[in-house]
Amino acid sequence: MGSSDPNPDPDLDSVSRSRTRDAHAVSLVWDDGREETIAVGRGETIVDAAEAAGLSVPYGCLYGACGTCTAQLLEGEVTHVEVPRGLKERARERGFVLACVATPESDCRLRVGHGIQAEVMGTPWK
Amino acid sequence: MSDTGDHAHSHAEHAHEHPDVEGPGYPTPAAMRTESEREKTAYVMAPRVGMEQQGPGFVGIVDVDPQSETYSELVDVVEMPNEGDELHHFGWNACSSSCHAEGLSRQYLVVPGQRSSRIHVIDVEDPRNPEMVKVIEPEEIFEHDLSAPHTVHCVPGGKVVISMLGNADGELPGGFLQLDQDDFTIDGHWEADRGEMEMNYDYWYQPRHDVMISTEWAAPNTYYPGFDLDDVEAGKYGDSIHIWDWESREHVQTLEFGEEGQIPLEVRMSHNPEETQGYVGAALSSNIIRFFEESDGTWDWEVAIDEEPREHEDWDMPVPPLITDIVLSLDDQYLFYSNWLHGDVRMYDVSDMGNPRLVDRIWAGGLFGDRQEVQGTEIRGAPQMLQLSRDGRRLYWTTSLFSTWDNQFYPEIAEEGSLMLKADVFPDEGRMELDEEFLVDFGDAPGGPARAHEIRWPGGDCTSDVWQ
Numbered sequence: 097m098g099s100s101d102p103n104p105d106p107d108l109d110s111v112s113r114s115r116t117r118d119a120h121a122v123s124l125v126w127d128d129g130r131e132e133t134i135a136v137g138r139g140e141t142i143v144d145a146a147e148a149a150g151l152s153v154p155y156g157c158l159y160g161a162c163g164t165c166t167a168q169l170l171e172g173e174v175t176h177v178e179v180p181r182g183l184k185e186r187a188r189e190r191g192f193v194l195a196c197v198a199t200p201e202s203d204c205r206l207r208v209g210h211g212i213q214a215e216v217m218g219t220p221w222k
Numbered sequence: 223m224s225d226t227g228d229h230a231h232s233h234a235e236h237a238h239e240h241p242d243v244e245g246p247g248y249p250t251p252a253a254m255r256t257e258s259e260r261e262k263t264a265y266v267m268a269p270r271v272g273m274e275q276q277g278p279g280f281v282g283i284v285d286v287d288p289q290s291e292t293y294s295e296l297v298d299v300v301e302m303p304n305e306g307d308e309l310h311h312f313g314w315n316a317c318s319s320s321c322h323a324e325g326l327s328r329q330y331l332v333v334p335g336q337r338s339s340r341i342h343v344i345d346v347e348d349p350r351n352p353e354m355v356k357v358i359e360p361e362e363i364f365e366h367d368l369s370a371p372h373t374v375h376c377v378p379g380g381k382v383v384i385s386m387l388g389n390a391d392g393e394l395p396g397g398f399l400q401l402d403q404d405d406f407t408i409d410g411h412w413e414a415d416r417g418e419m420e421m422n423y424d425y426w427y428q429p430r431h432d433v434m435i436s437t438e439w440a441a442p443n444t445y446y447p448g449f450d451l452d453d454v455e456a457g458k459y460g461d462s463i464h465i466w467d468w469e470s471r472e473h474v475q476t477l478e479f480g481e482e483g484q485i486p487l488e489v490r491m492s493h494n495p496e497e498t499q500g501y502v503g504a505a506l507s508s509n510i511i512r513f514f515e516e517s518d519g520t521w522d523w524e525v526a527i528d529e530e531p532r533e534h535e536d537w538d539m540p541v542p543p544l545i546t547d548i549v550l551s552l553d554d555q556y557l558f559y560s561n562w563l564h565g566d567v568r569m570y571d572v573s574d575m576g577n578p579r580l581v582d583r584i585w586a587g588g589l590f591g592d593r594q595e596v597q598g599t600e601i602r603g604a605p606q607m608l609q610l611s612r613d614g615r616r617l618y619w620t621t622s623l624f625s626t627w628d629n630q631f632y633p634e635i636a637e638e639g640s641l642m643l644k645a646d647v648f649p650d651e652g653r654m655e656l657d658e659e660f661l662v663d664f665g666d667a668p669g670g671p672a673r674a675h676e677i678r679w680p681g682g683d684c685t686s687d688v689w690q
Contacts, residue, residue: 154276156306156337156446156625158360161369161392163447163626164272164306164337181392181443184450210272210636214629217448221539 120200124151124208125170141177142167142195142206153195154210157182160197166213167195172204187216246328247318247687251493254318254682255552258612261679262287263349266642267309268299268664268672271337272625274637275670278302279309281333282674283350284642284662286618294660296667300344300352307335308625311676313374313382315343315403318687319429320378328682330355332382332401334371336624337446339363341371341384343406349680356406364390366410368399370442373424376403378690383412387422388442396422413466417473421460424488427468429690430495433521434466435513437486437502448626454506459485463502463513465521477523479504483511490550492575495689499575501526503545503559510545510559512575526578532564534589541589546623547607549684551614556581556649560605562623563631565591567605569617569647569654581652584645587621596643597661603632603640609677610647610684617645617654622673639664639671 118138124146125131136145143165146153156164163182169191180194195208248254264286269279280299285292302309315330316323331352333342341363343356363369363386370387377383382401389395398412421438428434438460439445444453453459461484465475479486484506491500498515510527531540543561550557550572557572565588570578585591587601594601603621610617622628622640629636642662647654665671678686 152276154272156271156308157392157442158306158338159392161388161443161446162337166447179391182447184447210274210276211629211633213272213448213626214633217450217626217630219630220449220451221541222537 165195168207173201246316267675308337310336392442414471565604620674
């Protein structure tokens with residue numbers, strides 16, 4: 097990782113170049129059984145890569161404050177490029193991540209979908 | 223950023239004329255109540271954040287003219303250019319507070335994204351043909367170390383002031399963002415000294431008495447991800463309101479309610495500008511609190527209405543009613559409020575504001591509503607954002623609160639969208655009735671189901687205008 101490409105394709109923007117060079121395969125898994133695999137470039141967020149691939153995933157603030165994009169890491173490793181302020185410590189410990197500020201460190205599988213945020217928070221009084 | 227087009231200063235729907243000066247509103251609350259026409263159009267905020275099928279939110283245009291063939295239908299939408307905004311509350315560039323400002327018209331809706339911190343400006347000079355004319359991107363807001371825009375009021379002096387719930391990181395403190403009324407450029411913070419105020423939510427102001435009142439929800443990164451009782455225990459939710467000097471823009475007093483006023487959200491002062499009192503709905507403790515000015519110029523408060531949690535067989539703990547919105551009729555005679563978890567909307571005679579008298583209620587949806595459907599459609603959610611007709615004879619409401627909180631309490635909204643409902647109000651008889659002929663199902667919105675939140679009329683309404 098990190099060696100420069102001697103012949104960068106001038107038609108590719110920097111993210112696309114880094115995607116072809118350093119990308120990880122990220123499989124997005126929905127509760128209805130659908131699974132899609134996308135390439136996520138180094139430093140690129142999973143939400144940005146999903147959008148670029150034309151896949152609809154939930155998101156709100158795009159800076160890690162709001163939790164709408166909460167996803168469950170099933171396999172692999174991700175890091176947050178900004179502090180995931182909208183994610184409780186107890187949820188982080190259980191393998192939940194915020195896809196809008198998460199970038200993969202390895203190939204990985206993530207469970208995504210609108211209901212995960214509420215699943216993590218639970219329903220008060222119930 | 224796109225820019226505003228030419229400023230046509232023609233009059234918006236329902237503008238009035240004085241003999242010598244024209245302005246965007248009405249000279250008194252009674253003038254608005256009696257001289258305006260019946261509402262024909264409703265603007266409804268419709269977010270699509272956290273839906274099973276996520277998409278851009280929109281401002282919905284709902285036909286509320288019973289003479290129209292498309293009555294009770296969503297007839298058009300103004301779709302936002304981005305996803306993730308969470309459209310929530312919105313407001314006008316001008317209202318009755320600028321009644322005598324010649325050349326100004328109630329023409330632009332200022333439409334914030336609560337989650338994205340993006341602010342949109344929509345030209346509704348033609349009420350049924352709105353046009354997006356400007357978008358202020360989140361980065362421009364964050365430069366002022368603010369985020370999470372909420373309540374929008376036009377204020378005298380050619381400005382628009384928006385309550386902001388967080389700083390650029392979605393943490394505390396919040397503040398107030400001031401925009402220029404002419405071109406919607408950002409002036410910066412409204413407040414000169416926020417004192418001990420950290421949390422923010424709604425606000426109301428009354429220039430005649432040199433006062434502004436602001437309320438408290440929590441830090442965005444606390445309430446955004448959903449509601450957690452541990453955060454209440456940890457003191458991360460509000461229990462106070464703040465008194466500001468309107469002229470000097472300084473924080474002057476905090477009214478701390480403690481357990482009697484947890485999460486004080488919507489605030490309404492009397493429409494009569496002579497009055498120095500109002501109500502705030504404390505959502506979690508489910509109290510209506512009256513605040514008032516004392517003879518020495520300080521402010522005090524008392525619990526005016528106190529509701530109790532209720533046992534439900536499917537829930538582990540007694541469930542609070544959760545008062546999420548309140549609205550005062552333009553003649554200050556009736557208070558309406560919604561209990562979003564219990565599922566009722568209540569009507570109180572508040573002709574003596576310190577002694578409210580319950581006169582009627584409607585159950586529709588929620589955990590305890592005996593009516594769970596209208597026209598064969600399941601009521602997804604429960605009474606939430608309210609809007610009253612100017613003449614006080616029709617009460618409309620929507621059933622979604624906030625995407626993440628909806629998904630915890632009423633997850634079916636994420637799949638099928640929420641509703642807009644209506645009751646006929648009989649102020650002379652002190653009662654109201656659900657209008658079963660009226661139903662707008664945002665589950666049928668073009669492009670997929672949506673939530674439905676705040677409602678406004680062209681020409682102003684019971685929560686938009688302030689009289690000096």
